[in-house]
Amino acid sequence: MDGLTGKVVIITGASEGIGRALAIAMARVGCQLVLSARNETRLASLALEIANYGPTPFVFAADVSSASQCEALIQATIAHYGRLDILVNNAGMTMWSRFDELNQLSVLEDIMRVNYLGPAYLTHAALPYLKSSQGQVVVVASVAGLTGVPTRSGYAASKHAVIGFFDSLRIELTDDNVAVTVICPDFVVSQIHKRALDGEGKPLGKSPMQEAKIITAEQCANMMLPVIATRGRLLITSLRGRLGRWLKLIAPGLIDKIARKAIASGR
Numbered sequence: 001m002d003g004l005t006g007k008v009v010i011i012t013g014a015s016e017g018i019g020r021a022l023a024i025a026m027a028r029v030g031c032q033l034v035l036s037a038r039n040e041t042r043l044a045s046l047a048l049e050i051a052n053y054g055p056t057p058f059v060f061a062a063d064v065s066s067a068s069q070c071e072a073l074i075q076a077t078i079a080h081y082g083r084l085d086i087l088v089n090n091a092g093m094t095m096w097s098r099f100d101e102l103n104q105l106s107v108l109e110d111i112m113r114v115n116y117l118g119p120a121y122l123t124h125a126a127l128p129y130l131k132s133s134q135g136q137v138v139v140v141a142s143v144a145g146l147t148g149v150p151t152r153s154g155y156a157a158s159k160h161a162v163i164g165f166f167d168s169l170r171i172e173l174t175d176d177n178v179a180v181t182v183i184c185p186d187f188v189v190s191q192i193h194k195r196a197l198d199g200e201g202k203p204l205g206k207s208p209m210q211e212a213k214i215i216t217a218e219q220c221a222n223m224m225l226p227v228i229a230t231r232g233r234l235l236i237t238s239l240r241g242r243l244g245r246w247l248k249l250i251a252p253g254l255i256d257k258i259a260r261k262a263i264a265s266g267r
Contacts, residue, residue, distance in 0.1 A: 003229040005030035013091030015042035017190035021221035027054030064118030074125040084129040089119035089139040094155045097199035104201035108154040115158035136179040143241035179231035186238035187214040
């Protein structure tokens with residue numbers, strides 16, 4: 001895609017799932033990548049794979065919940081490439097517990113710190129360079145940011161916050177010609193489900209999803225790529241997500257039933 005060739009792109013949460021799939025897809029169209037996540041070993045392995053069919057990515061391990069590490073990631077990118085064109089805020093975490101069964105309230109803080117504050121920290125550090133390049137901020141939110149989702153209250157709250165934040169930022173950046181793209185995936189096959197925190201704040205260890213019946217990370221990345229290339233405003237990856245956005249306004253009770261059914265069925 002001509003709109004992406006040669007662009008310097010940071011992808012957080014790049015070691016697996018949507019981030020990994022998107023990194024491979026963007027490398028194939030000629031992007032110059034910065035791969036970031038906490039697991040440096042997985043990042044290095046991905047960089048070696050990508051080097052087979054695209055420019056060798058720059059790897060920088062960072063925890064997006066730390067403002068200082070976000071700043072370090074941006075400065076390392078500028079030192080390596082000299083510019084930044086696209087920032088993809090993808091790193092995230094989730095939960096799987098009814099709120100009345102949540103015994104560790106720190107789960108809510110941890111999720112908000114990674115899913116909301118992380119993108120805010122990183123985008124703040126990146127803005128001077130994105131303004132200079134008239135670049136783009138991409139944030140991977142969720143359909144859970146558009147409506148309530150049972151057993152995901154803290155996750156849904158963080159994604160509602162992210163969407164509100166970046167919708168506001170888009171308006172602020174209009175005169176700077178910096179695009180803001182919000183991605184709202186439905187359920188996607190990913191390790192994030194196995195790492196979802198339970199009511200005790202511990203990873204589930206196994207996915208509660210029927211993964212054969214939901215889209216793969218590669219399918220999600222392929223949907224994202226043209227939207228990013230055209231500096232689109234919003235992508236909702238599923239039909240039920242797109243319909244649900246409007247049904248919530250006219251039939252909110254129906255959307256509640258659909259959300260309950262989706263969680264109960266694991267798809």
